[in-house]
Amino acid sequence: MIELNHILFVGRTTKDLEMKTVGEGKQMTSFTLAINRTYKNANGEIEADFVHCSTPRSTISLS
16 A cells, blocks of 8 residues: 655745646646745744645645
């Protein structure tokens, strides 16, 4: 049996999702999430990390 790792990112999308067709008609969705860090930097500001994601169309529901 194949074991898969699961992760959960909680953040904000930085712009609209990009849906495109690749290869033999397969659809992909790309997006970037901005995720705040849980601590402040030396200047007292909260920084964010930007995570670039790509996923098969079937895993995203757009409504």
